[in-house]
Amino acid sequence: MLIHKQSDIIPSEITSKETFENRRTLIKAAGASLLTASGIFTGFINGSANAASGRQKINAYAKSKYSTDEKLTPYEDVTSYNNYYEFGTSKTDPSIESRLFKPAPWTVSIEGAVKKNKQISIEDIFKLAPLEERIYRMRCVEGWSMVIPWVGFSLAKLIQWAEPTANAKYVEFTSLSDDLMMPGQRMRVLDWPYVEGLRMDEAMNPLTLLAVGLYGEMLPNQNGAPMRLVVPWKYGFKGAKAIVKIRFTENMPKTAWMKAGPNEYGFYANVNPTVDHPRWTQSSERRIGGGLFTPRIKTQMFNGYAEQVGQLYSGMDLIKNF
Numbered sequence: 001m002l003i004h005k006q007s008d009i010i011p012s013e014i015t016s017k018e019t020f021e022n023r024r025t026l027i028k029a030a031g032a033s034l035l036t037a038s039g040i041f042t043g044f045i046n047g048s049a050n051a052a053s054g055r056q057k058i059n060a061y062a063k064s065k066y067s068t069d070e071k072l073t074p075y076e077d078v079t080s081y082n083n084y085y086e087f088g089t090s091k092t093d094p095s096i097e098s099r100l101f102k103p104a105p106w107t108v109s110i111e112g113a114v115k116k117n118k119q120i121s122i123e124d125i126f127k128l129a130p131l132e133e134r135i136y137r138m139r140c141v142e143g144w145s146m147v148i149p150w151v152g153f154s155l156a157k158l159i160q161w162a163e164p165t166a167n168a169k170y171v172e173f174t175s176l177s178d179d180l181m182m183p184g185q186r187m188r189v190l191d192w193p194y195v196e197g198l199r200m201d202e203a204m205n206p207l208t209l210l211a212v213g214l215y216g217e218m219l220p221n222q223n224g225a226p227m228r229l230v231v232p233w234k235y236g237f238k239g240a241k242a243i244v245k246i247r248f249t250e251n252m253p254k255t256a257w258m259k260a261g262p263n264e265y266g267f268y269a270n271v272n273p274t275v276d277h278p279r280w281t282q283s284s285e286r287r288i289g290g291g292l293f294t295p296r297i298k299t300q301m302f303n304g305y306a307e308q309v310g311q312l313y314s315g316m317d318l319i320k321n322f
Helices: 017-029 048-053 093-097 122-126 155-162 200-204 256-260 306-313
Strands: 041-044 056-058 107-112 118-121 132-139 144-154 170-175 195-199 209-214 228-230 243-249 284-287
Touching (some): 107 122, 118 122, 118 155, 122 209, 132 228, 155 209, 155 243, 170 200, 195 200, 200 306
Parallel strands (some): 144 284
Antiparallel strands (some): 041 056, 132 144, 144 209, 170 195, 170 243, 209 228
16 A cells, blocks of 8 residues: 555455456466475475465464354465565565565574574474464455465464563564565565564464464465464554564554554554544455455454454553554
């Protein structure tokens, strides 16, 4: 979402007819680079379409109690209709422009208010906790939504390993900055690298997920490979992708969209149907993947996760703290 000029925005709520018809072609063209984490995946799946896209199965994961039982968004839609400005501002750009992205080797730096700064490889991240499949509702600020079966584990497991100090009140996530592999960064759409953040209690909530896969397979490049953040009660832009640094801070991080448009994109970004975006209603949404005439549905407070997270915001003014 560009926010400096109205003409720069592409606020599509549903897939265009051309995009819908060409989606499978785009997916086949988007060959993902391979991540090699011993014992986690089995290699290429049989079949020409799967081989063309470099899809890799994850060997073992459990079904999570946190999952919704709602109908899944088709894989083709999940992987071809994305907001990922590092690869372009059109929703079809990431599946095309991420073909040369290499998610391996990969190391994440742990910094800030921790007992000791350190680094961890993606292979060792996989070993921190057993993987789970969590089917989450996901909501975009523009009014469209998906239901995605993520594979990963609670962020709390990595935080425990990082050993933050008592001064750690927030967690800041920084995505990769590399305009050779991420051509969208050649445009000054945002202040690169992409930065997002959570309050510590939000980060420690068991729903907050470090995702390494979806649909039982390794994350495609266009969905944030090799590791991304998933916070299902918040709007999608809170989900930092291709994370290379996690920093614990005493003060609230200045995130990418807060810097770009502080009157439109706040730090909390909780799904709240009673507080509209200045240019879009947040009271209803349209599920991607149901066709051009999919009816809108009512948006739920905290995206339907109020029972699990509502207490985090008890007493807060959610209009001021948007």
